[in-house]
């Protein structure tokens with residue numbers, strides 16, 4: 001098993017993984033062009049785990065120069081419970097720190113109990129009770 005950076009060529013197989021994973025919501029941002037734009041803007045940060053050439057886990061990672069943001073952490077069902085998610089998160093934080101980004105956030109939906117349980121079990125991560133997230137979306141240019 002090997003961790004490597006995600007490339008544009010991985011889009012189709014990762015979309016299939018996300019689609020078959022309950023709790024992961026696909027949006028227009030996950031289509032090919034925005035996916036490639038995101039990878040180009042955050043080179044070498046988004047990661048996957050490959051087993052015998054097949055991606056079985058992934059994590060999208062970006063930053064704004066100040067904070068890191070983690071999204072779409074998924075481990076395919078047969079590969080869960082082997083430390084793959086932890087390995088991806090640790091490697092992403094290491095790569096972010098190399099770029100001077102030492103604080104990161106992950107947004108987890110209230111109705112994603114599995115994701116909440118995972119993040120609550122991570123001792124390096126603290127649940128914030130002092131923040132509410134406000135979001136907006138512009139019409140597409």
Ligand SMILES: CC(C)(COP(=O)(O)OP(=O)(O)OC[C@H]1O[C@@H](n2cnc3c(N)ncnc32)[C@H](O)[C@@H]1OP(=O)(O)O)[C@@H](O)C(=O)NCCC(=O)NCCS
Pocket residue numbers: 021022023024072073074075076079080081082083084085086087106107108112114115117118121122
């Ligand atoms: C959440 C998810 C990514 C965990 O992947 P995983 O590879 O099985 O997790 P790991 O094996 O790396 O687990 C690391 C630690 O987290 C904890 N953990 C993992 N899954 C957990 C769960 N469902 N509930 C509670 N704790 C959990 C364990 O304590 C584990 O530590 P241990 O090895 O000492 O037991 C995987 O279950 C998944 O893809 N779920 C569906 C998608 C999802 O919810 N993604 C999160 C989006 S924010």
